[in-house]
Amino acid sequence: MPALSNATLQRLDPRIAVPRYDRREVTPGIVHIGVGGFHRAHQAMYFDELMNRGEALDWGIVGVGLLSGDRRMQQALSAQDHLYTLVVKHPSGEREPRVIGAMLDYLFAPDDPEAAIERMVDPAIRIVSLTVTEGGYNFHPVSGEFDIDNRDVQHDLDNPEASRTVFGLVVEALVRRRERGLAPFTIMSCDNIQGNGEVARRMFAAFARARDPALGEWMETEVAFPNAMVDRITPVTQADDIAELASEFGVEDAWPVVCEPFTQWVLEDHFACGRPALEQVGVQLVEDVVPYELMKLRLLNASHQALCYFGTLAGYRYAHEVCRDPLFVDFLLGYMRHEGSPTLAPVPGVDLEQYRQTLIERFANPEIKDTLARLCAESSDRIPKWLVPVIREQLEAGGEIRRSAAVVASWARYAEGVDEQGEPIAVVDRLKDQLMALAAENRTRPTAFIDNRELFGDLIEHERFRDAYLTTLESLQERGARATLETLIGE
Numbered sequence: 037m038p039a040l041s042n043a044t045l046q047r048l049d050p051r052i053a054v055p056r057y058d059r060r061e062v063t064p065g066i067v068h069i070g071v072g073g074f075h076r077a078h079q080a081m082y083f084d085e086l087m088n089r090g091e092a093l094d095w096g097i098v099g100v101g102l103l104s105g106d107r108r109m110q111q112a113l114s115a116q117d118h119l120y121t122l123v124v125k126h127p128s129g130e131r132e133p134r135v136i137g138a139m140l141d142y143l144f145a146p147d148d149p150e151a152a153i154e155r156m157v158d159p160a161i162r163i164v165s166l167t168v169t170e171g172g173y174n175f176h177p178v179s180g181e182f183d184i185d186n187r188d189v190q191h192d193l194d195n196p197e198a199s200r201t202v203f204g205l206v207v208e209a210l211v212r213r214r215e216r217g218l219a220p221f222t223i224m225s226c227d228n229i230q231g232n233g234e235v236a237r238r239m240f241a242a243f244a245r246a247r248d249p250a251l252g253e254w255m256e257t258e259v260a261f262p263n264a265m266v267d268r269i270t271p272v273t274q275a276d277d278i279a280e281l282a283s284e285f286g287v288e289d290a291w292p293v294v295c296e297p298f299t300q301w302v303l304e305d306h307f308a309c310g311r312p313a314l315e316q317v318g319v320q321l322v323e324d325v326v327p328y329e330l331m332k333l334r335l336l337n338a339s340h341q342a343l344c345y346f347g348t349l350a351g352y353r354y355a356h357e358v359c360r361d362p363l364f365v366d367f368l369l370g371y372m373r374h375e376g377s378p379t380l381a382p383v384p385g386v387d388l389e390q391y392r393q394t395l396i397e398r399f400a401n402p403e404i405k406d407t408l409a410r411l412c413a414e415s416s417d418r419i420p421k422w423l424v425p426v427i428r429e430q431l432e433a434g435g436e437i438r439r440s441a442a443v444v445a446s447w448a449r450y451a452e453g454v455d456e457q458g459e460p461i462a463v464v465d466r467l468k469d470q471l472m473a474l475a476a477e478n479r480t481r482p483t484a485f486i487d488n489r490e491l492f493g494d495l496i497e498h499e500r501f502r503d504a505y506l507t508t509l510e511s512l513q514e515r516g517a518r519a520t521l522e523t524l525i526g527e
Contacts, residue, residue, distance in 0.1 A: 039288040040116040045135065049285045052121065055137035056088045059117075064140055065095035065312075067156050069102065069202050070168040071109060071142065077122055077270040077295040079165060079226050084138040085317040092312035094160070099142040100152050102168075102202060110144040112290035118142060121281060121292040125403035132297075133285055149199050156209035156221065162309035164209075165224040166236065168202055170417065173229070173239045182242035193247055203243035210244075210259065211251065222260040222307045228337075230329055230421060233263035233304065262304040263325040265332055269296040269404055296404050298394070302328040320385070327383045334376040335388075336395055338422040342371050342439070343399065344411035345446035349455050350517040353408055359400035363518060366525050368396065371439040379429040413464040415447055416471065420491050431498055441504035442524055444492075448485035449512040451475035456516050479513065482506050 038044035045054045066083075068075055086092040099118075101110050113120065118139040124132040145152040156164055166172070174183050183189065192204025199205045210220050223240065225232035237256060245252025270293065277294050281287060303314065305321040315321050322328070340355070346367070347358035358364045372392045380388070399406075423440055430437045452475045453461050465471055470488075477484035486496045486505055495501050511520040 037282060037286055037288050040119050040121065040135065040290075042117045042119070044287075045119070048135070048287055051133065052285055052287065053134040055084065055135060057090065057093065057137070059137050059140075062087065062093050062096040062138070062140060064098045064155075064158070064160055065092075066163040066165060067098045067100055067152075067161050068165045068167070069100045069205075070166055070172065071099035071101060071106070071113075071139075072167055073270045073273060073293045073295075074266075074268065075165075075167045075226065076120060076136065076139075076293045078266055078268050078299060078301065079167075080136055080138045081122060081299070082301065082314060082317050082319060083312065084136045086312055086314070087138060089316065091316065095138075095312045096140040097138050098155055098161075099139055100155075100205075101142065101144050102146070102200070102205075104146070107144050107146075109291065110142045113139065113142050116290065121287065121289045123277065123281060123292055123294045124297050125294055125401070126297055127397070127401045127403060129403060131280075131284065133281065133287075133292075145205060146200070149205060150197060152205055153197070153199070153209045153212070156206065157212045157216070157218070159218050161221055163222045163224050163307070163311065164206055165226055166202065167226050169227060170229050172202060172227075173235055174201070174203070175235070175239060182239050184242070184246055189243065189246075192243075196247070203240060207240065207244050207247065207251070207255070210255065214254070219309055220259045221309055222262065222311070224262055224264065224303075224307075226264055226266050228266065230333060231263060231326075233261040233306075237261040258308075260306050260308040262306040263329070264304065265300070265302040265325050265329045267300040267332055267336065268298060269398060269401075269406060270294070271404055271406055271410075294404075296398055296401055298398050322384070327381050328386070330380055331383050331386065331388070331391065333422050334379060334426050335372050335392060337418065338376055338426060338440075338443075339368050339372060339395060339399075340411045341415070341419060341423055341447070342368055342443045344408045345443070345450040346517045346521060348408045348412060348450060348461060349446065349512065351455060351457055351459075354402075355399045355406040355408060355411065356402040356404065358408070359396055360402075363521050363525070365396055367439065367521050368399075370525065371443070374436045375430055375440050376426055378433070378435050379426050409462065409464070412450065414466065415451075416465050416467045416491060419444065419447060424492060424495070427495065427501060431501060437501055438504045438508075438527070439524060441501050442508040442520070444486065445505050445508035445512060446517070448475055448478055448509060451485070452478060478509060482509055 122134050122136050143152050188200045192199040192201050196208045225236045241252045241256045244255045281292050302320040304325050343358045352358050427437050427440045451471045474485045486492050
């Protein structure tokens with residue numbers, strides 16, 4: 037069985053699509069920090085598709101890893117010439133494997149921060165892109181301010197040539213480019229954060245300002261930070277995925293990526309040093325990302341929260357199980373149509389009803405096996421950003437909120453830590469202890485959970501929300517998830 041590499045590409049099973057371009061002709065144009073499954077299933081796939089068309093051969097990707105766990109990724113990819121297999125899992129069970137060749141190198145920054153910095157200083161690098169997760173932006177979850185007291189941030193301010201953080205590495209590279217008379221590269225966030233470009237601008241400028249006030253001002257005015265909305269469900273690669281690729285297609289790949297068929301990238305057309313022609317491969321280049329972003333946050337992301345707690349309480353463990361249950365589908369579509377969608381401005385080029393139906397189809401894909409545990413994790417970061425704004429806007433407009441309030445109640449019931457079958461629930465959240473302590477009071481002080489103003493602000497003072505929340509919480513405790521949903525749908 038061939039191990040994936042440049043030397044074995046032409047000997048792979050013909051069912052595996054391989055790069056149609058000569059990788060020897062590809063040169064670096066972008067550094068990507070935070071190479072995980074999503075980047076490899078999304079951004080790198082788009083670049084590879086452009087290269088397959090004979091375009092963007094000067095936009096090869098150099099990956100950079102910062103975390104200790106990234107060393108294994110660096111070793112796996114380096115051993116196979118930075119090639120990897122992207123496997124699209126169709127609902128029918130069909131597998132669509134494809135080798136991605138857009139990545140040329142991978143640097144593990146803790147081993148040699150100087151190499152990572154100098155790679156970004158290279159004039160050929162015109163974009164530095166990021167998938168570092170929300171936590172990687174180092175802002176306080178409530179105030180949104182940059183955490184200047186972070187130990188690694190303080191280290192980087194004192195030791196810019198030996199930086200540990202994305203801020204230290206990128207800012208030092210920009211400083212050197214400016215000193216050498218080179219234009220600044222564009223910093224392109226591909227993380228699932230509302231206003232990701234603006235968040236990146238504020239955080240990097242805050243770090244730069246702490247280093248030198250004038251440097252911070254220069255970053256805010258001279259460096260481009262386009263906003264983007266990105267979407268593709270990409271589960272964590274499992275051992276079974278590696279084994280299946282080997283048994284079904286006869287190729288040894290140390291770290292393939294699996295994903296759903298759907299993919300979307302909406303990108304603000306704001307680049308300082310040029311960009312590849314991404315519009316040729318389906319990327320939507322727009323002036324304003326906000327309508328698309330809110331559509332995703334309030335329909336897709338909020339619907340994930342609407343299904344995960346109710347689903348877990350009812351005994352389901354995967355999203356596709358929930359979304360093959362007509363009762364849950366009715367509830368989700370009701371939320372999307374009557375509560376989430378009314379808060380959205382027109383979304384150019386998008387049929388919202390078709391989008392809503394597509395979401396149900398995506399969630400119901402049994403091949404993806406997206407766990408409810410993943411969707412339930414870090415709820416304290418998700419509900420306040422994805423669902424609470426819907427509740428607030430609907431309250432102000434006099435619109436429906438009972439389904440949204442029910443989702444909050446299902447979270448409170450979930451945080452009690454046991455499902456309706458008596459099985460323990462492993463709550464994963466930065467506020468786990470606080471949340472579970474509040475949920476433990478659900479029966480004696482039913483408003484305890486929504487009394488948390490850091491998460492819900494003054495929502496408890498809105499009688500319509502409070503009454504809807506309490507009604508659902510009591511129903512969940514006395515009658516269970518299914519009976520509660522039946523009542524909500526019947527109403």
